[in-house]
Amino acid sequence: MPIQYYIILAAALFCIGVTGVLIRRNAIIIFMCVELMLNSVNLLLVAFSKMHYAISSANNKGTAAITTGTDAQLFVFFIMVVAAAEVSVGLAIIVMMYRNVHSTDVNFLNRLKN
Amino acid sequence: MNAIIFSAGWGIIMMFCSFLVKNQSSYRHIAAVGLLVLLAANIFDTYGVDFFHIDSGKMLAYTRFGFVFNSIAIASTLIYVLLTGRDIERLGRYTAEFFTLVFFVLCGVCLLSAYNNLLMLFLGIEILTIPLYILTGSDKRNLKSNEAALKYFLMGSFSTGLMLMGIALMYGGTGTFLLESSRLQSNLYHGISFLEIVGLLFLLASMCFKVSAAPFHFWTPDVYDGAPSVVTSFMATIVKVAGFIAFLKLCTVRMSVTSTAIDWKLIFSIIIILTLLFGNITAIFQQSVKRMLAYSSISQAGFMLFALFSMNEYASKGLLMYSVAYCLATIGLFAVLVKMKDVTFEGYNGLAKTQPVLAATNAIFLFSLAGIPLTAGFLAKYYMLASIIKTGTYTWVVVAGVLFAAISVYYYFRVIQAMYFKNGEPQMESFGRSFKLGLVVLAAIIIIVGAFPQALFNWLYF
Numbered sequence: 001m002p003i004q005y006y007i008i009l010a011a012a013l014f015c016i017g018v019t020g021v022l023i024r025r026n027a028i029i030i031f032m033c034v035e036l037m038l039n040s041v042n043l044l045l046v047a048f049s050k051m052h053y054a055i056s057s058a059n060n061k062g063t064a065a066i067t068t069g070t071d072a073q074l075f076v077f078f079i080m081v082v083a084a085a086e087v088s089v090g091l092a093i094i095v096m097m098y099r100n101v102h103s104t105d106v107n108f109l110n111r112l113k114n
Numbered sequence: 115m116n117a118i119i120f121s122a123g124w125g126i127i128m129m130f131c132s133f134l135v136k137n138q139s140s141y142r143h144i145a146a147v148g149l150l151v152l153l154a155a156n157i158f159d160t161y162g163v164d165f166f167h168i169d170s171g172k173m174l175a176y177t178r179f180g181f182v183f184n185s186i187a188i189a190s191t192l193i194y195v196l197l198t199g200r201d202i203e204r205l206g207r208y209t210a211e212f213f214t215l216v217f218f219v220l221c222g223v224c225l226l227s228a229y230n231n232l233l234m235l236f237l238g239i240e241i242l243t244i245p246l247y248i249l250t251g252s253d254k255r256n257l258k259s260n261e262a263a264l265k266y267f268l269m270g271s272f273s274t275g276l277m278l279m280g281i282a283l284m285y286g287g288t289g290t291f292l293l294e295s296s297r298l299q300s301n302l303y304h305g306i307s308f309l310e311i312v313g314l315l316f317l318l319a320s321m322c323f324k325v326s327a328a329p330f331h332f333w334t335p336d337v338y339d340g341a342p343s344v345v346t347s348f349m350a351t352i353v354k355v356a357g358f359i360a361f362l363k364l365c366t367v368r369m370s371v372t373s374t375a376i377d378w379k380l381i382f383s384i385i386i387i388l389t390l391l392f393g394n395i396t397a398i399f400q401q402s403v404k405r406m407l408a409y410s411s412i413s414q415a416g417f418m419l420f421a422l423f424s425m426n427e428y429a430s431k432g433l434l435m436y437s438v439a440y441c442l443a444t445i446g447l448f449a450v451l452v453k454m455k456d457v458t459f460e461g462y463n464g465l466a467k468t469q470p471v472l473a474a475t476n477a478i479f480l481f482s483l484a485g486i487p488l489t490a491g492f493l494a495k496y497y498m499l500a501s502i503i504k505t506g507t508y509t510w511v512v513v514a515g516v517l518f519a520a521i522s523v524y525y526y527f528r529v530i531q532a533m534y535f536k537n538g539e540p541q542m543e544s545f546g547r548s549f550k551l552g553l554v555v556l557a558a559i560i561i562i563v564g565a566f567p568q569a570l571f572n573w574l575y576f
Contacts, residue, residue, distance in 0.1 A: 037275030
């Protein structure tokens with residue numbers, strides 16, 4: 001499958017994520033949209049990893065080093081780990097907020113404006 | 115490598131202390147000892163004594179500049195813990211965990227000063243910010259603190275998403291995560307690809323988020339205002355300067371290579387002007403000193419952006435000087451601020467009569483932030499402006515910088531005016547003699563560095 005398909009899919013997922021963060025008002029949904037952004041990046045990294053392997057093997061007459069492009073796949077694991085850490089902290093913060101105001105609506109976040 | 119491993123290790127030790135050591139007040143002593151050990155380990159590392167020989171596979175590149183910056187960050191944290199340790203204890207029952215998170219943040223700082231790979235940049239930024247989300251919300255019953263934590267968390271994770279997209283696109287364009295020697299080692303990718311430019315723009319936006327530069331600064335005042343003052347003090351100084359160190363490296367390595375394809379200088383000059391404008395103009399209208407300091411941190415970020423604009427030797431020296439001047443002065447101001455019961459300008463009325471030492475040291479810190487000669491802040495601003503003049507282009511940015519520095523004098527001097535020329539009875543928490551002594555030492559450091567900058571710069575070479 002051509003690389004463009006992956007790039008377009010990842011870009012679309014990323015844009016959905018960004019739009020969701022910008023227009024939704026529920027903290028949990030905003031958070032889910034952020035996760036969507038991170039996962040679109042994961043997809044893109046894996047696609048680029050395969051792409052660089054293909055380019056490298058094409059340039060070296062079909063024999064690319066086996067490690068070409070593996071760094072991007074490693075990066076994906078790091079993103080997953082960091083995203084998990086962020087989830088644990090983020091959900092704790094949202095729960096803390098919910099205990100105090102009984103809502104997860106970010107429109108409640110206006111005490112600091114004045 | 116010493117500093118990274120020691121900071122993570124001591125963080126874990128602090129975690130165990132929270133249930134092994136019952137005495138609340140001993141936590142800050144343990145933390146101070148840990149920071150001293152960390153400082154010593156880092157200085158050993160500066161002179162080539164590395165306790166751990168770990169091959170990071172070119173992911174981390176140690177430079178003298180990075181080591182000196184690590185030392186400055188660790189020393190500032192030590193001063194911060196010594197000055198505000200008692201106030202941290204008043205925050206709640208989880209003092210040991212607070213210090214644990216501070217050590218983890220320092221681990222992120224040490225990664226950011228040495229990274230040579232975009233993976234390390236990402237990990238450094240995340241290790242730096244995730245503990246900060248928790249610290250911001252550490253005053254659990256306070257709604258403002260909750261709100262600041264949630265806001266900071268949502269904004270921060272959004273900007274992380276942008277940063278990752280940028281890194282992925284840059285990888286697509288160049289085929290490597292390494293910062294240096296990327297183009298040299300691969301002859302596959304000639305020229306500058308479109309993907310790399312777009313990726314760099316994404317990275318630029320997310321780094322602007324982290325250092326609160328202009329179009330992405332709007333979270334800063336709310337978060338700094340809502341977070342407990344002891345946390346703001348840490349967040350606005352060491353963390354912000356570490357972000358700038360990372361940003362400077364990214365600019366000098368990657369952006370200078372692509373400068374033929376896109377005019378980074380124009381972009382940065384616009385960001386600088388906007389940051390200075392928003393920071394200074396809104397700071398004038400604030401009624402609370404804490405919020406004023408939050409806006410002033412935006413305007414100081416505008417001056418630190420000068421280093422990213424010019425990217426020469428003056429810039430790196432200036433950024434080092436700026437990190438000393440800005441961190442120490444702001445930590446000192448916040449140390450006094452957390453002792454005040456009323457943090458508006460009126461709360462400072464008549465401080466000079468009741469607490470002359472506090473007022474005098476506070477005045478020196480404010481002089482330094484405003485850039486009055488004989489303080490470190492003056493030289494820091496001088497180096498920043500000189501770095502742009504050295505590049506020989508965009509001199510109007512220098513003119514704007516000087517004008518905005520003049521505006522900043524107004525709101526800094528309002529505090530001095532309140533302390534010295536107005537009558538009132540400031541309400542304060544109790545504090546000991548050692549607190550005053552600490553403030554005097556801090557003010558002395560600022561003046562000594564301002565008078566003898568070579569004391570700092572010689573460290574870069576010897």
